[in-house]
Amino acid sequence: MSLLLGCIADDSTGATDLANNLVRGGMRVVQTIGVPAAPLDEDVDAVVVALKSRTCAAKEAVAQSLAALAWLRNAGAKQVYFKYCSTFDSTPRGNIGPVTDALMGALGTDFTIACPAFPENKRLVFKGYLFVGDVLLSESGMRNHPITPMTDANLVRVLQAQTSRKVGLIDYTVVDAGPSAIARRIADLRADRVGIAIVDAISDGDLARLGPALRDMPLVTAGSGVAIALPANFGIEPTPRASHLPPASGGAAIVSGSCSTATRGQVSEFVRTGGAAFPLDPLALAERRDPVRVALDWARERLREGPVLIYTTAVPEAVSEVQSRLGVQEAGDIVERALARVARGLVEMGVRRMVVAGGETSGAALRELGIERLRIGPQIDPGVPWCSAFSPIAQGVLHLALKSGNFGAPDFFAKAFSLLRAEAGGAGSRHG
Numbered sequence: 001m002s003l004l005l006g007c008i009a010d011d012s013t014g015a016t017d018l019a020n021n022l023v024r025g026g027m028r029v030v031q032t033i034g035v036p037a038a039p040l041d042e043d044v045d046a047v048v049v050a051l052k053s054r055t056c057a058a059k060e061a062v063a064q065s066l067a068a069l070a071w072l073r074n075a076g077a078k079q080v081y082f083k084y085c086s087t088f089d090s091t092p093r094g095n096i097g098p099v100t101d102a103l104m105g106a107l108g109t110d111f112t113i114a115c116p117a118f119p120e121n122k123r124l125v126f127k128g129y130l131f132v133g134d135v136l137l138s139e140s141g142m143r144n145h146p147i148t149p150m151t152d153a154n155l156v157r158v159l160q161a162q163t164s165r166k167v168g169l170i171d172y173t174v175v176d177a178g179p180s181a182i183a184r185r186i187a188d189l190r191a192d193r194v195g196i197a198i199v200d201a202i203s204d205g206d207l208a209r210l211g212p213a214l215r216d217m218p219l220v221t222a223g224s225g226v227a228i229a230l231p232a233n234f235g236i237e238p239t240p241r242a243s244h245l246p247p248a249s250g251g252a253a254i255v256s257g258s259c260s261t262a263t264r265g266q267v268s269e270f271v272r273t274g275g276a277a278f279p280l281d282p283l284a285l286a287e288r289r290d291p292v293r294v295a296l297d298w299a300r301e302r303l304r305e306g307p308v309l310i311y312t313t314a315v316p317e318a319v320s321e322v323q324s325r326l327g328v329q330e331a332g333d334i335v336e337r338a339l340a341r342v343a344r345g346l347v348e349m350g351v352r353r354m355v356v357a358g359g360e361t362s363g364a365a366l367r368e369l370g371i372e373r374l375r376i377g378p379q380i381d382p383g384v385p386w387c388s389a390f391s392p393i394a395q396g397v398l399h400l401a402l403k404s405g406n407f408g409a410p411d412f413f414a415k416a417f418s419l420l421r422a423e424a425g426g427a428g429s430r431h432g
């Protein structure tokens with residue numbers, strides 16, 4: 001069977017978030033790290049190609065996205081989904097508008113939607129305005145984002161600044177009236193030469209009503225929320241089989257380079273409940289005393305007793321102190337390189353179940369472990385599933401949970417390993 005849905009995501013943890021929603025809808029999904037060099041040899045319903053195209057130059061983002069599109073079409077994708085952040089992260093130069101334009105051009109379509117709504121994560125679109133939690137996008141923390149500050153919550157205006165196509169709106173009254181009303185509105189917008197329509201959605205019910213109206217659209221552009229309603233268009237229903245992974249075994253570990261609030265809480269909770277934890281000091285790393293080796297020796301002694309945690313996670317004051325001594329970029333690079341070595345060392349000593357906390361940290365670990373694609377499994381917490389992957393370092397299968405900074409409940413680490421044990425019917429317990 002050839003591919004049903006081909007997805008292009010503008011960053012890696014966003015790709016996993018989308019894949020997770022498709023799996024919840026019943027699709028079997030693989031996420032690739034970049035555009036694969038060869039055709040896929042696995043029978044799946046959807047592929048999510050994870051790019052790093054959110055904040056690079058628009059021209060580069062377009063080139064990467066068109067390469068992904070070519071690969072997905074070659075794999076037989078019947079519909080294409082361009083996934084961006086639910087806070088619509090972009091600048092007046094792009095990249096959402098230029099990438100959407102290029103994909104529409106390549107697919108020969110004159111109409112698509114744009115909808116970052118994800119009600120489950122409190123991202124709502126109402127009258128074309130994006131709300132984050134209880135406030136407008138422009139009043140949220142996103143207004144101060146270092147690269148993509150979002151100072152206007154009106155998405156029709158934001159997108160119009162990024163594209164020469166006319167941008168319109170399908171508002172909540174239409175969405176509320178259901179799929180036929182949405183289809184009529186789309187016909188009217190097209191007659192009015194609108195190329196891209198922002199869609200209101202303030203509940204999962206809205207997304208469910210939107211789904212059927214997208215059935216014949218060659219291209220859908222959205223956050224991860226809209227994906228919840230798409231598998232049904234292909235006659236696919238939710239099933240636990242979609243998230244089936246090979247059985248897990250081997251040692252268990254957590255590597256954390258995320259300093260986000262949620263991760264800090266998870267590290268504290270792990271330590272509070274008696275977990276074995278080793279803090280890596282970024283300043284010692286800079287002094288070349290090779291604390292990575294010390295950390296790995298420490299872990300080797302403890303692996304048999306349960307998951308071990310190695311972390312650089314720290315409070316903002318400590319991070320600022322390190323950054324002021326080493327420089328912001330340099331500190332990030334040193335820590336990422338060290339944690340990637342930690343991940344590799346752990347796998348070399350038999351770890352096969354690993355949680356990595358932090359988007360950039362995860363990217364560095366995937367590269368170090370030589371991983372090119374992930375099969376998406378069961379959800380641990382919203383936005384974070386277990387995945388399995390072939391790693392040449394493991395010379396076999398690894399189970400990985402890649403957690404972006406602010407995702408997950410305080411007991412995420414313990415929950416992750418107990419879910420994997422439950423899925424495997426006990427096969428993955430301890431040093432199996």
Ligand code: ADP
Pocket residue numbers: 257258259260263282312313314318319322323331332333334335336357358359360361362403404405406
């Ligand atoms: P998140 O998903 O929470 O943003 P990331 O891994 O994407 O996490 O980003 C965290 C960044 O902070 C990485 O570049 C990492 O190397 C860096 N970092 C982690 N710990 C420290 C620390 N103690 N001091 C300075 N920088 C750190």
